[in-house]
Amino acid sequence: MEKTKELPSMGKVFLVLGGFLALAFAFTTLGISIHLAIFSGWFLAIGVGLSLGYTYEELEDAISDGIHNGMSAVIILLAVGALVGTWISGGIVPTIIYYGLKTIHPSIFFLATLIICTLTSLSTGTSWGAAGTAGIAMMGIGAGLGVPDPMTAGAVLSGAYFGDKLSPLSDSTILSASMSDVDVIEHVKGMFPASVVGYAIAAIGFTILGFNVGGGSTDLNRVNEVMNAIEGMYNINPLSFLPLVIVIGLLIMEKPSIPVITFGSVLGIIWGIGFQGLEPVKAIGTAWSQIPKDTGMEFIDSILSRGGMQSMLWSVGVILFGLGFGGLLDEIGILEAIAKKVEKGINSGGSLTVTTILVGFLGNLFGSAMYVSLILTPKIMEKKYDELGYDRKVLSRNTEFGGTLTSGMIPWSDNGIYMAGILGVSTLDYLPYMWLAFACIGVSIIYGFTDKFMYRVDDEATDDGMTV
Incomplete structure (x- = not known):
């Protein structure tokens, strides 16, 4: 009994x-x-x-x-690891970092990070994907600008979680609604009043932080050194933005995240072979473990040496x-x-x-x-x-x-x-x-x-x- x-x-x-x-x-x-x-x-x-x-x-x-x-979270984690590994070795993330250093003013860097990660997660419905793509690129830009990593990470997370919460494509949004027996759109509407006010508070805070931390204290020589190091190691090409556009586009079209992220890593392999001159076997291998980088600058090497399933x-x-x-x-x-x-x-x-x-x-x-x-x-x-x-x-x-x-x-x-x-x-x-x-x-x-x-x-x- x-x-x-x-x-x-x-x-x-x-x-x-x-x-x-x-x-x-x-x-x-x-x-x-x-x-x-x-x-x-x-x-x-x-x-x-x-x-x-x-x-x-x-x-x-x-x-x-x-x-x-x-x-599903474990599988996504491994898929994102492969994506990050191939996108770094394929020059996609380095290209984003390079152009980011070239165009984003330090005083608005934190606000820009918040907005970019918000748009990425809102359109894709995944905070993990946003952090693993736009987020890691913004970490590289922040390192080049000389701003503290924890502050950049806070802006990345604030943007990634805001977009994730309000996206009907997000698995956490769908799960919260379904477990509470609420329609997904009604759930998003219910979150909106508190989320928008909270986002405005965070945006004001990161704007003030940007002017205090990056408003004039940035060492432009350091920025130029990082850009030169990246340019010397990678073939920087505007076409490297294309995989990012394709992956975000597919996620916006509500395609399943795991196949889309995996397809993104395949594009990273192709870009590694076609634009960076990697041998096919080595390019494929970066989906499992990243090739260590040595630019002579430890803070940027730590970013460019990340990724691969093994790291997860x-x-x-x-x-x-x-x-x-x-x-x-x-x-x-x-x-x-x-x-x-x-x-x-x-x-x-x-x-x-x-x-x-x-x-x-x-x-x-x-x-x-x-x-x-x-x-x-x-x-x-x-x-x-x-x-x-x-x-x-x-x-x-x-x-x-x-x-x-x-x-x-x-x-x-x-x-x-x-x-x-x-x-x-x-x-x-x-x-x-x-x-x-x-x-x-x-x-x-x-x-x-x-x-x-x-x-x-x-x-x-x-x-x-x-x-x-």
Whole structure:
């Protein structure tokens, strides 16, 4: 006879989550790979699961299901790795960097980075693709201009996540809407008031930062040296923009991202052979591992030596372990137990908004993957929204802000790992400059407590956004 299963007590919740955080902190401090901390967390969760009446087979299936649900992210990660590797060796990224250094004034560099990455992610529906193409190019331009890498990474992420959130093509947007039982377009409309205000705040901040950091302090000799080094190593040709146009065009046409990104890497191989004179075998090989570059300038070599599937394997390992851990947490009800504990204090739109965003953040913190957060948060919080009479698009909005916008803040989450690896900046270094995330979350919380744009079921919103 099957054992009766119950939600874990707060003591058991603390054992799993507190134990995992302690292991992550200790292993990181000692220089031990975070992989082992997450893997150890599996057995804390398995032990608690067994005590709650689950069989080992059920818990093992939960691990497999968690990994299965996030496999598309792993495949995209490898495909983007191949794209970056071939686009650098094929001269596509170096060409973008070269012309960027030639045309973008340092004082507007951060704003330009924000806008370029916004347009890329908005049109393609992928923050990862935007960071791996336009983002890595802007990192190179920033390095050439002499601006701090963490600031550039913050502008890249702010643009990439804004476009990703508001694009109907985005998998996170579709997942947030579907898990909340909301039409995708209604979900985007629901996010728009908070997202636009948050974006304006971030844009003003990066504009001010640009004038303070790049307004006159840039060493033009350094810029010329980088341009000369790139020109000496690559055949710079305007035709190298064509693969970027083709890939973005295909994604805009709603073609599947994995085949499109893979096709982009094939174009990179062709460009490497045709424009850079690489031997075919060597050009194909850059899809797996990049050819090390030596321009004599370490800061630009670190960018031009990135890419290839092999460079993503460390990240793939962490994501797989994290997805398995998230599957276990979902199965044994860890986050649900936390939500039930805190939902007793939810009595307004403000406390509801804060709690939802917090649950989304915890999904990333302990589930190690944005998908875990976007799947669990609506499931945990939906009853409270229905009880208080709020439209589900408020749930989907807060889920997106808590799940998508905080995903890049966690060093061991799928987004944190990917962004840090592709941009060459540690998560904790770029975290203070994720201004879009902080602004949107802050605006959403303000809306919650002031009852602005907190849409209610069967009610129409007035022109000023107040519910009636």
